[in-house]
Amino acid sequence: MTDDTPFDAVAAGPRPSDAHDPELGGHPAEVPDHPSVTALRATFGDAIRAHQLHAGDENVVFVDPAALYAVLEFLQQDPDQRYDYLLDLTAVDYGAGTPIQVVYQLWSLGFHRMLRVKVELPLDALEVDSVEPLWKTADWLEREVWDLFGVTFRGHPDLRRILMPANYAEGHPLRKDFPLRGRFSRAEQTRRALALEVDDNYTVLERELGAEPQIVPAAPAGEPDDGRGSDDTMKGE
Amino acid sequence: MGMKETESTTPIDAPGAPQAGTPLPGGGTSARPEGSGGLFGSGGPTFLTTRLDWVINWSRRNSLWPMPFGTACCAIEMMASAASNYDLARFGMERMSFSPRQADVLICAGRVPYKLAPVLRRIYDQMMQPKWVISMGACASSGGIFDNYSMVQGIDTIVPVDVYIPGCPPRPEGLIYGLMMVQEKIREERLSDHTVNRAEDPLAAGHPRASAPEIEGLTGPFGNSTRQNRLSGLVRTSRISRPDDRRP
Amino acid sequence: MSTRTVEYEVGRSPEMGVDGKPAYGPLAPVEIPEPELGSEHMLINIGPQHPATHGVLRLVCELDGETVLKVIPHIGYLHSGFEKQGEYRTWNQIVTLTDRMDYLAPLIYNCAYVMAVEKLMGIEVTERCKVVRVILMELDRIFGHLLWLGTTAIDVGAFTPFLYAFQEREKIYALHESLTGARITTSATRVGGMMADLPEGWTEACRSFINELPRTIDEVDYLLTTNAIHLGRTQEIGVISAEDAINHGFTGPNLRASGVPYDVRKDRPYYDYETYDFDVPIGEHGDCYDRYLCRMEEMRQSIRIIDQALDRLPGGSIDIDDPNVVLPSKTDCMNDMESMIHHFKLITEGIQAPVGESWFSVEGSKGELGMYVVSDGGSKPVRWRVRPPSFVNLSVIPKLAEGHLVSDLIMINASLDIVLGEIDR
Numbered sequence: 003m004t005d006d007t008p009f010d011a012v013a014a015g016p017r018p019s020d021a022h023d024p025e026l027g028g029h030p031a032e033v034p035d036h037p038s039v040t041a042l043r044a045t046f047g048d049a050i051r052a053h054q055l056h057a058g059d060e061n062v063v064f065v066d067p068a069a070l071y072a073v074l075e076f077l078q079q080d081p082d083q084r085y086d087y088l089l090d091l092t093a094v095d096y097g098a099g100t101p102i103q104v105v106y107q108l109w110s111l112g113f114h115r116m117l118r119v120k121v122e123l124p125l126d127a128l129e130v131d132s133v134e135p136l137w138k139t140a141d142w143l144e145r146e147v148w149d150l151f152g153v154t155f156r157g158h159p160d161l162r163r164i165l166m167p168a169n170y171a172e173g174h175p176l177r178k179d180f181p182l183r184g185r186f187s188r189a190e191q192t193r194r195a196l197a198l199e200v201d202d203n204y205t206v207l208e209r210e211l212g213a214e215p216q217i218v219p220a221a222p223a224g225e226p227d228d229g230r231g232s233d234d235t236m237k238g239e
Numbered sequence: 240m241g242m243k244e245t246e247s248t249t250p251i252d253a254p255g256a257p258q259a260g261t262p263l264p265g266g267g268t269s270a271r272p273e274g275s276g277g278l279f280g281s282g283g284p285t286f287l288t289t290r291l292d293w294v295i296n297w298s299r300r301n302s303l304w305p306m307p308f309g310t311a312c313c314a315i316e317m318m319a320s321a322a323s324n325y326d327l328a329r330f331g332m333e334r335m336s337f338s339p340r341q342a343d344v345l346i347c348a349g350r351v352p353y354k355l356a357p358v359l360r361r362i363y364d365q366m367m368q369p370k371w372v373i374s375m376g377a378c379a380s381s382g383g384i385f386d387n388y389s390m391v392q393g394i395d396t397i398v399p400v401d402v403y404i405p406g407c408p409p410r411p412e413g414l415i416y417g418l419m420m421v422q423e424k425i426r427e428e429r430l431s432d433h434t435v436n437r438a439e440d441p442l443a444a445g446h447p448r449a450s451a452p453e454i455e456g457l458t459g460p461f462g463n464s465t466r467q468n469r470l471s472g473l474v475r476t477s478r479i480s481r482p483d484d485r486r487p
Numbered sequence: 488m489s490t491r492t493v494e495y496e497v498g499r500s501p502e503m504g505v506d507g508k509p510a511y512g513p514l515a516p517v518e519i520p521e522p523e524l525g526s527e528h529m530l531i532n533i534g535p536q537h538p539a540t541h542g543v544l545r546l547v548c549e550l551d552g553e554t555v556l557k558v559i560p561h562i563g564y565l566h567s568g569f570e571k572q573g574e575y576r577t578w579n580q581i582v583t584l585t586d587r588m589d590y591l592a593p594l595i596y597n598c599a600y601v602m603a604v605e606k607l608m609g610i611e612v613t614e615r616c617k618v619v620r621v622i623l624m625e626l627d628r629i630f631g632h633l634l635w636l637g638t639t640a641i642d643v644g645a646f647t648p649f650l651y652a653f654q655e656r657e658k659i660y661a662l663h664e665s666l667t668g669a670r671i672t673t674s675a676t677r678v679g680g681m682m683a684d685l686p687e688g689w690t691e692a693c694r695s696f697i698n699e700l701p702r703t704i705d706e707v708d709y710l711l712t713t714n715a716i717h718l719g720r721t722q723e724i725g726v727i728s729a730e731d732a733i734n735h736g737f738t739g740p741n742l743r744a745s746g747v748p749y750d751v752r753k754d755r756p757y758y759d760y761e762t763y764d765f766d767v768p769i770g771e772h773g774d775c776y777d778r779y780l781c782r783m784e785e786m787r788q789s790i791r792i793i794d795q796a797l798d799r800l801p802g803g804s805i806d807i808d809d810p811n812v813v814l815p816s817k818t819d820c821m822n823d824m825e826s827m828i829h830h831f832k833l834i835t836e837g838i839q840a841p842v843g844e845s846w847f848s849v850e851g852s853k854g855e856l857g858m859y860v861v862s863d864g865g866s867k868p869v870r871w872r873v874r875p876p877s878f879v880n881l882s883v884i885p886k887l888a889e890g891h892l893v894s895d896l897i898m899i900n901a902s903l904d905i906v907l908g909e910i911d912r
Contacts, residue, residue, distance in 0.1 A: 057606050057845035086733050089848070090874040094861050097869075107846060107857065107874070111733065111749060118846065139736030142882040150570075165563035165911060166389070167354045175388050175571055182568075182575055184388035188458035189451035191388075192396055195353035196360055196447055208547050208559060211530045308536060310543050310565055311908050312590035312671050315634070319660070322653030337538040352911075355543060355564045358535055384583065387568035407672055408590075 036061045038083055038117050046073060060118060067121045071131035074119065077108060078136050085110045085117065088137035091144060093151040097178030102151055104130055123153060132158040150176040168202055169194065292430050299343070299369065300425040301331045303418065306342030308362060310349030313376040313408040317348045320411035332418055339365040344421055345398075346414075350378035351391045357445070363398040364444040368437045369428075371401045371421050376408050382458070383407060392458035396449045528556065531893075535564040539642055539897045542907030544881075546896070553892050558885045562878075565911040573871035577837030578604050581871060583674045588873065589909045590671050592631035592852040594623040594663075596909075597676040602757065603847035603858035604678050608840050610812065616680050616805045617758045622693065622796045623666075623675065624849065625789040629700070630659045631852030631904070632782045636707060639779070639901040643720045648707045655703050658696050665689055678838055679813045680806030690797055697790045697797075704786055711779070721776035725887040725899035728773060735886070736879040739854025740785060741903060744770030744777035751850040763792050775902035782904070812838055837866035853877045853904055873912060877905040 033055045042050050042063065049069035054062045065073050077085045090107035101122040108117045121130055132155035134140045144155045145164040152174035155161055163170060171194070172185040184191055201209060305327075309317050320327050327333045336342040339362045351359055363372065374394050377383035380403045382392035391397060401424055404417040428436065449457060534545035543564035549557040569588055573581045585600045586593030598620045605612060612620075637652035660670045665686050667673040675682050711717045727737070732745040742749055750767045752760040768784035770777030806813040814833055815826035840862040848857035857874030880903050887903075888896045 056843050058609070060844075060846055062844075088736060089855065090846075090857055090859065090872070092859065092870075092872045092874075094844075094870045094872075096863070105859070107859070111747075111754075114754060116755075116846075137736065138731075138734050139879055139882070142878065146878075163563075165566040167563070172388070175568065180388070180571075182387050182571060187455060188392060188396075189454040191353055192356065192391070192447050192449075192454055193451070195356040195391075196397070196445060198357050203545075203561070204547065205559070208530060211528065211549055307538075311567075312587055314542075315590055315671060318634075318638075319653060319657070322657075323650045324653065324657045335538075350565065350567055352564065352566050354566060355535065358543075358564070362536060384587075385567050385572065387572050389566050389568040408670075410670060 033061075036115075036117070038077065038085075038115060039063055041080070041082060042073060042076070045076060049073065060116070062118045062120060064120050064122065067123060067130050070119075070121050071133065074106065074108075074133050075136060077117070077119070083110065084112050085115070087111060088133070088139045088143075091133075091140055091147065093147045093153055093176075095151060095176065095178045099125060101125065102128060102153060102177075104147065104153060106133070128152055129154045129156060131156050132161075134158055150174055152177065162205070167195065167198065168205075169198055292428070295430065296425050296428055300422040302334075303330075303332050303343045303371075303421065304334050304336040304341060305332055305373075305418075306339050306345045306362065306366065307335050307337070308345055308347045308359060310347075310351060310355065311378070313348035313379070316408045316411055317346060317375065317414060320414045325411040325415065327415065327418070330415065330418060330422075339363075340367065342366055343369070344371040344373060344418070346373045346375055347379045347394050348375040348408075348414075350376075350383065350385060351394050351397070352389045353391055354389070356391050356397050359394060360397050360445060360447075368439055369425075371424070372398055373402045373404060373414075373417050373421060374400045375404045375414060375417065376406060378407070380405065396454045396457055397447055399448050533896075535561075539900070541638060541901065541905055542910075544900070544905070544907055544910075546884075546900070548888075548893065548896065550893065553894075555888050555891055555893060555896055558888045558896065560881060560884055562881070562907070563911050565907045567908075567912065569912045570871055570873070574868060577866045578840055578868065579677055579838060581868070582676055583672070585873075586672045586674055587908065588912060589631075589851070589853070589877075589906050591634050591906050592627040593671060593673045594627040594675055595631075595849065595851045595856065597673060598624050599847065599849045599851070599856050599858050601676040601678050602849065603845050603860050604840065606847050607843060607845035607860055607862060608678070608812070608838075610679055610807060610809070612680060612807060613804055614801045615684075615803050616807075618796050618800050619681060619685060619805060620676070621758050621760070621763075622793050622800075625792045625796070626659060626662065626693070628789045628852045629786050630656060632786050633659075635782060635852075635901075635904045639898075639904075640707075640711065642897050642901040643717055645710065645714070645717070648710060651703050651707055655696075655700055658699075662689065662693055662696065665692070677806075677813070679809060680804075684805045690800065693793065694797055697793050700790060701787065704783065708783060712783070718776065720895075720898050721779060721902070722774055723772075724775045724891060724895045725902060726772060726774045727883065727887060731886070732773065732883075735883045737854070737883065738876050738879070739851065739904075740768075740778055740781040741854065741880050743768065744781045745773030746771055751848055751855050755848070757847075757849060763795050765789075765792050775898055778902045778904075839864070839866055840868075848874065851876055853906065853909070854880055873909070875909045875912060877903070877907075878910045878912075881905050881910055 033053055036053070039050070039053050039061060046065075046069055049066040050063060050073075051066060052064040054064075056062055077083045085108040087109040088106065089109050090105070092105050092107075094103045094105060096103075101124045103120050103122050106119040108119065109115070110117075123130060128151075130153065132140065132144055134144060134155075134157070141159070142164060144158050145161060147153050148155060148158075148161050149163045149165050162168070166175065173180055175184075186194070307314070307317055319325060321333060321335065332344075339345070343366075345363060345366060347359065363370070372394075374380045378385060378390070379394050380400075382390050384407075386392065394400060402417045402420045404413050406413050409417070447454065529550045531548050531550060532545065533548065534540040535543040537544075540546065545561040545564060547559045547561065548555050567587075569584050573584055576584065582597055582600060585596040589596050602620075633652040633656050637649035637656075640646070640648035640652075663673050664670050666689060667675045667682060727735075727745055729745045729747050732742050733747060737745070737747075738749070746769055748767060748769050751757075752765075753767055765788045766784075768781045768788065770781050810826070810829040811833075815823070815830050819826035820830045821827075840860075842862060842864040844859070844861040846857060846859045848855050850856070854876030855874065856876055859870070859872040859874065860868050861870040861872075863869045884896075884900060884903065887899045891899065
């Protein structure tokens with residue numbers, strides 16, 4: 003990591019790792035206006051913590067985690083923004099106890115605009131609102147970030163591990179403090195992998211469905227309204 | 240007629256021996272001199288069981304039904320082997336058996352993460368004896384370039400492996416060569432060793448093949464790739480000699 | 488569900504109608520009567536080792552009879568830790584990881600990754616390199632679509648297109664091999680250029696390939712596009728509206744089948760894609776059949792692009808002229824002290840990327856493929872993230888399959904064109 007970068011002077015203070023290479027397009031003072039950032043500053047004020055330009059044309063906005071959902075909802079719903087695509091949702095861990103960044107990559111089909119929104123979450127408060135109600139894309143992507151980084155998304159309908167096995171006990175692999183080959187020995191990893199029972203591969207919901215046969219009574223003849231009894235049973239669960 | 244001279248020192252005196260000139264399934268004829276030879280010779284495999292070995296091994300090795308356990312890049316090469324250019328059907332192996340119950344040889348093509356390890360073991364346990372396992376590609380054989388938290392460092396820690404095919408991924412020719420090595424291995428098998436080689440241990444089902452210290456040894460840096468030849472149990476790995484197949 | 492009037496040819500030699508034209512029969516919608524009997528919901532598990540899941544995907548389905556009520560996909564059975572592994576690799580070493588991620592169209596991943604790094608480092612590659620990469624990316628779009636075509640046709644019961652598709656794929660394998668030495672795991676790109684320039688005779692071989700390919704596409708077209716079984720298995724199956732497709736993050740042919748004309752090559756052109764003359768096929772109904780049609784047409788458009796790119800292929804160096812990024816030639820290395828030093832530094836330390844981050848997305852064969860690299864100024868990335876198109880596309884399968892039959896679930900899964908190596912990463 004380099005320490006002498008032009009970004010150290012910025013009060014909003016991204017860490018040196020975030021600093022921009024001066025050769026590539028710009029001193030922070032020269033970050034050109036982005037219409038969405040201007041609108042965000044006007045609407046949310048101090049919740050917009052910083053605006054950076056990366057790699058020439060990539061606008062990055064740092065947002066207060068408490069205001070994240072409101073900011074993203076504004077970006078999606080406002081008729082002048084209309085970011086209808088959540089292209090990507092991921093996280094970055096710089097290690098050494100620095101906050102974990104959750105990154106939202108947005109794209110507006112109508113305005114042909116791209117924006118990256120970031121929140122910084124300190125390691126003792128890895129929690130942020132889920133944006134699954136806004137973009138269904140976020141469902142799996144948030145599960146992945148939870149699985150690999152351990153960031154909790156408040157209000158996510160089904161936050162559980164997605165890539166690692168359900169009984170994985172070594173932590174969150176993409177954290178910088180996680181060793182490349184895992185925390186357990188290879189023998190222990192093999193033992194744990196094969197110790198998984200068949201039932202462990204099913205979620206609680208699936209096990210309930212599979213365990214108790216649901217006998218749906220036959221529809222009495224002459225009552226066509228009751229013919230879709232199976233669907234009612236599903237709703238009742 | 241291609242008759243062979245037998246050593247007259249072999250004590251064969253049981254009744255009911257095939258007469259000289261009797262046609263045998265192998266296409267040859269009994270080489271025993273009249274009045275000698277028998278089914279129940281004392282000590283060592285007798286004449287008849289040797290020929291039975293030959294017939295059974297011949298039928299087994301020429302109609303291998305592979306169970307394609309394809310996960311990643313190697314699975315694509317496996318598909319290419321089955322497609323028109325390479326055409327596995329030439330070797331009697333085109334009948335991909337997607338059910339492990341009817342399969343003879345498990346082709347593990349591609350990387351196997353720990354999450355998939357119980358699946359691999361279960362499929363191996365479900366296969367009927369006799370069964371063989373091919374580890375196709377670097378990742379299946381030793382973890383390949385993925386020496387990290389999620390990857391099994393060689394499937395021979397999970398299941399016994401008969402043939403390893405190197406390459407990332409191996410070319411279809413490589414897979415075909417590997418399958419021919421399995422054929423070669425089958426050719427060497429003896430029914431008299433069957434109870435030893437082909438015994439199923441129900442207690443082993445669902446457990447890793449290797450013990451914990453062995454896994455630690457195998458999965459050290461560069462561990463598995465250097466030990467595989469010894470583990471594989473292949474008698475010969477240098478060349479494929481198939482004189483028997485040339486006979487009618 | 489609205490029914491769509493479907494016309495198909497009855498057999499290969501249709502009966503002649505009264506007006507002397509072939510008689511077409513409508514595919515009548517079948518009224519399925521409400522079941523009279525009581526039924527019991529059933530939980531079945533498909534995968535992770537199943538021939539029709541296109542990899543090690545696992546689907547847990549709740550069924551009412553044969554109707555799918557709910558699908559719960561389970562992924563991660565091929566999680567190989569790519570992104571963690573990348574943090575321990577230098578910038579150029581990661582290229583070898585990218586083609587193992589999507590082994591159906593490896594060159595697109597090779598190119599997309601180095602394009603992100605080049606953007607981070609502010610490198611503008613040479614004109615020749617740009618055109619070569621366009622050719623390679625379009626070639627692998629065909630490569631990926633051909634495999635999709637073959638395997639999907641198997642899923643609906645047609646084996647012949649698989650053999651046809653692999654016949655053509657073998658020609659692309661040969662092109663890969665003459666360029667890179669490998670059939671699938673190409674690792675063809677390097678930051679600032681390519682592993683090697685095109686070998687002698689490669690452009691002619693590529694030209695003859697794209698001249699022959701349309702015949703095969705037409706043959707498969709003839710086999711499938713008006714095939715009654717194929718129509719019955721794909722039309723009105725797995726329908727998704729444009730709004731839902733956008734909200735769920737669909738990209739690529741899957742999105743365009745729903746009628747949204749979003750293509751990264753047109754909307755955020757890279758490598759002068761705006762100067763190539765090609766069309767983006769758009770579907771109308773958003774069902775499996777339209778996805779099939781879109782991919783078939785995309786292959787034809789890719790042929791057009793390759794044709795134009797081969798025409799304009801300029802001469803000159805394929806690598807940029809920067810000794811801090813590109814390895815010197817072996818001759819220079821052996822004769823020139825300075826080149827030797829550069830070579831030594833590049834091999835032992837790797838390329839140094841500036842502090843910062845960059846996102847670059849290209850139109851992959853599966854959808855929008857984004858590469859996000861974060862650097863702290865060293866020779867290894869802090870974070871290398873792939874925006875996986877199949878991952879996002881697959882997450883929609885519970886919505887698509889709801890209410891269809893189990894056999895339709897297989898077709899829907901196939902029509903999404905997933906590759907598990909990139910979903911699980």
